[in-house]
Amino acid sequence: MANILVVIELAGDRVHPGALELLGQARRLGSQLGATVFALAPCAKTPGYSEDDLIAVLSRGGADKVLLATAESFAGPMRWGTHGPLLLSVCAQRRPALLLLAATDGGRDLGARAAALLGAALLVDAWVEADDKGLTLWDGSGESAHRLDGELEFAVVAEVPPGRYLPGRGDDEAEVEVVTPPPPSPGEFEEIAATPEPARVVVLGAGPAAETLGQALGAATAVAPDLAIALLPTEPPPGESEAWRRAAVRVALGRDAAACAGARYAVEGDAAQLGAELARLVGASPTGGGA
Amino acid sequence: MTRVLALVHGGGALPCALGLGEVTALVLGDPDGARGVAAAMAAGVARVVAIAEDGIVATDYLGAAQVVASAARKLGFDVIVAGAGHRGALGPAVAERLSLLHLTGVVEARIDDQAVIARRRAGGFVRTYRAPLPVVLCASAALALEAPPASPSVETPIERLTLAEIGVAPAELGWRRRFAPQPATGPTPRPRVLPDVPALVERLRAERLVGGR
Numbered sequence: 001m002a003n004i005l006v007v008i009e010l011a012g013d014r015v016h017p018g019a020l021e022l023l024g025q026a027r028r029l030g031s032q033l034g035a036t037v038f039a040l041a042p043c044a045k046t047p048g049y050s051e052d053d054l055i056a057v058l059s060r061g062g063a064d065k066v067l068l069a070t071a072e073s074f075a076g077p078m079r080w081g082t083h084g085p086l087l088l089s090v091c092a093q094r095r096p097a098l099l100l101l102a103a104t105d106g107g108r109d110l111g112a113r114a115a116a117l118l119g120a121a122l123l124v125d126a127w128v129e130a131d132d133k134g135l136t137l138w139d140g141s142g143e144s145a146h147r148l149d150g151e152l153e154f155a156v157v158a159e160v161p162p163g164r165y166l167p168g169r170g171d172d173e174a175e176v177e178v179v180t181p182p183p184p185s186p187g188e189f190e191e192i193a194a195t196p197e198p199a200r201v202v203v204l205g206a207g208p209a210a211e212t213l214g215q216a217l218g219a220a221t222a223v224a225p226d227l228a229i230a231l232l233p234t235e236p237p238p239g240e241s242e243a244w245r246r247a248a249v250r251v252a253l254g255r256d257a258a259a260c261a262g263a264r265y266a267v268e269g270d271a272a273q274l275g276a277e278l279a280r281l282v283g284a285s286p287t288g289g290g291a
Numbered sequence: 292m293t294r295v296l297a298l299v300h301g302g303g304a305l306p307c308a309l310g311l312g313e314v315t316a317l318v319l320g321d322p323d324g325a326r327g328v329a330a331a332m333a334a335g336v337a338r339v340v341a342i343a344e345d346g347i348v349a350t351d352y353l354g355a356a357q358v359v360a361s362a363a364r365k366l367g368f369d370v371i372v373a374g375a376g377h378r379g380a381l382g383p384a385v386a387e388r389l390s391l392l393h394l395t396g397v398v399e400a401r402i403d404d405q406a407v408i409a410r411r412r413a414g415g416f417v418r419t420y421r422a423p424l425p426v427v428l429c430a431s432a433a434l435a436l437e438a439p440p441a442s443p444s445v446e447t448p449i450e451r452l453t454l455a456e457i458g459v460a461p462a463e464l465g466w467r468r469r470f471a472p473q474p475a476t477g478p479t480p481r482p483r484v485l486p487d488v489p490a491l492v493e494r495l496r497a498e499r500l501v502g503g504r
Contacts, residue, residue, distance in 0.1 A: 192408075
């Protein structure tokens, strides 16, 4: 395998944690398979070079080479109209065998279109791992998963949910290459308004802790919540709740949280205390329950 | 009137498409096909076109996109609205095949003077975008979970197209089968155990799921 390309999505001026985890997994794959790991970092402003700045973070995170592209159009959320031409241009030059994106709104916007353009296989809920025979790739988990088998003679685009892998912890210094972004496509979608909207949150559990947490987060009923938080144990179990099953991100708090099926994140301990602490921390934030 | 092609495959397209203009529902394959036809009929769309051939079921997202793009050229359109087909990958792939603009995560759209105004919900914001027609809109995954809209309407006849009629060779779809992953038991996801609540809050903030910082 020659090249692995990881698209680095920024959340404000920081690397989205999902992208950093993906870079860590790319590093592990790269070391095992002898591949070079490229981190494509589209930034609105040129980053600094101090210890906590983007390039240092990506170096420590596992990049062999940071491809740095700076343009004002990268200031907004990542999407094909603004970031697609850059990705396309880098793919044409580097011809990655594996293109990795965190399965965020932005990652999904880029991933499918890039895959179609490259004629690549596409995994939208991917596990990307390696064994003695090479890459092992799944789409989905457990019994409902699908796997790409055999010697892959084509490129693969994989969208990996945040939280699936651990970030890398290296101390190597990555090479930095400045990439000139192509001009934005003419006649693109033009953003004409933006309004903050809190995430839709559902809290599962009974008692004062759940009630307080629900109030702090502005929780309500929602068909498809962005976030579901279960204070364990719940009656019935979270898996029987439609809101839990349909939530984009699920969090379990309580003594058996690590064993809670379907949760992306868990914190172990006394559920009431954890819920109260969470309510205090997010309730104190300037924008309350939403982003 | 604006010609709207709604890709019923996977759900979610109809709530976004209705109200944009004259809607043709395009239904691919089985078993989703039967449900798609029923939903389109119940929603009272102007026209239902079904393409149900074995090759479509077995192909991957790009094979399906090739079918949709060829059908769209034959049927004509100003806006294509895609839903959750191939878990949201169909819309962007169709846009690529037709060299059109696309926007994902659309929760609402309207037509305004040969342009589309679309609202996209992502990253703690609802952003409004405008683009000239033609475009591909990809409905938010949340719309696929909503009950399809119902409208008392006269029964819409179903038109059936074959791959040959839209100019797609079965071999094109067969070729893409090798890119489609095959059923196999995969890893079991386990929660990422975070050390404490501040670490959880930092994480949720980075994913814009709670406010602050």
